[in-house]
Amino acid sequence: MSPDSLGSELFALAAAVVAAVLAGPLWHRGRGGRRIAVRAAAVTACLVTAAATALIWVNRQVDTYPTWASLLGSEPATALPVGTGGGAGRGTVTTVTVTGPASGLTLPMYVYLPPGYDRQSATRYPVVEALHGYPGSPVQWFNGLHAATVLDAEIDAGRMAPTVVLFPYQTPDPTLDTECTNLAGGPQTETFLTTDVPAVARARFRVRTDAAGWGLIGYSAGGYCAADLLLRHPGEYAAGAGLSGYATPGIRVGHGAENTEYDDLWRLAHLPVPAVSLYLGCARTDRIPMRDTVALAAAARPPLSVTTAYLGGGGHNMRTWQALAAPAFDWLSTSLGRPIPADPEPAGPAAVRSPAGGR
DSSP, X not given: OOTTSHHHHHHHHHHHHHHHHHHXXXXXXXXXXXXXXXXXXXXXXXXXXXXXXXXXXXXXXXXXXXXXXXXXXXXXXXXXXXXXXXETTEEEXXXXXXXXXXXXXXXXXXXXXXXXXXXXXXXXXXXXXXXXOSSOOTHHHHHTSOXXXXXXXXXXXXXXXXXXXXXXXXXXXXXXXXXXXXXXXXXXXXXXXXXXXXXXXXXXXXXXXXXXXXXXXXXXXXXXXHHHHHHHOTTXXXXXXXESOOSSOSSOOSTTGGGTTTOHHHHHHHSOOOSOEEEEEEEXXXXXXXXXXXXXXXXXXXXXXXEEEEESSOOSSHHHHHHHHHHHXXXXXXXXXXXXXXXXXOSSTTOOOOXXXXX
8 A cells, every 4th residue: 555545545534533443441551550551652642643644645636655665765766656657549658867967956857648659650749748736746637637648648649749748756755845046055856857868758759859749738736837947948848837826936035036037027027028928817706826827927028828727616726726737738739849750760871860840
């Protein structure tokens, strides 16, 4: 049983019930110091099991620790999510380790390869980087948002072109919120996501190498990340989709950058506006994302294009992101370049490789 499984939660709940039931008959056992020790042990058992049940429940919601190895401080992603092993009409999810020379970070990453990837050796695919919330991990995309199933369905229905989707970690420490920024004196996560992750994807997989074929998507903190990284790196990405995101990082980046260059409203008001496309979606009842989505849409001006989508109900939760995910992926697919023929193999040592192109 993994620490984010229903089995672990039920086991902890059963232990809490047993501890509470046993506390009654044990309460009056013994005399003097022994009775005090028995009572202390009973109370401790009740508190520990109740706390474990609550913590496992929270972990099931956010998947901060998807494996026991991650809980104990080992590599956070060592096993594939259940039900993402490929098959007829289904994509395949694999894992790679991104060793980042630019950022100095080494983190695992899930990669969704669309149906037919193994058979289409002469094709280069568009790419989307999918960013998770905080606290959380990429596993939440699979366990909570069922990303592999959603992508399979949208591609099969023709609403989305076959696309390689990357699910990187955006923090080396589950307790540290980076908001996909380069923290002063801390992890250089922005560099990891915009330089190291694309470099590994281009080297390991048949993907488009031009910005027209690259996009971003994220929910909650990842929604902020998708919008912010798009605006900051228009040379790397053509489109981004932020679900229940916001306009500012909400953490101290350092040197006041959270109030200037990492504040997307400040950026749109004071810096050149990039020629990219942005999709912003949220529930109308989700106060801060709703406020910031409206503000960002109002602040946008050409050549930036902004599309908004609102849910009448819902909040800042998985149900909202489940409703928003498929339309956002579809929108990204129409905003990015399509799959293209792979570059021909060089004829000899002196051959020059031509750049990928075309939308």
